[in-house]
Amino acid sequence: ERRPVMDWKTRxxxxxxxxxxxxxxxxD
Known part of the structure; x- marks a missing residue:
């Protein structure tokens, strides 16, 4: 199962x- 939305959000x-x-x- 892929979750592109979560993927780009995480990225x-x-x-x-x-x-x-x-x-x-x-x-510094």
Whole structure:
């Protein structure tokens, strides 16, 4: 069973979290 909606939502969350972490690390 595939759930494309959950998949892209999860990817978006991961991408946002990663971007946030990278931005935070670069700020320091």
């Amino acid at each position: 978006l969350k991961v991408a946002a979290g990663a971007a946030r972490g990278i931005a935070y690390l670069h700020e």
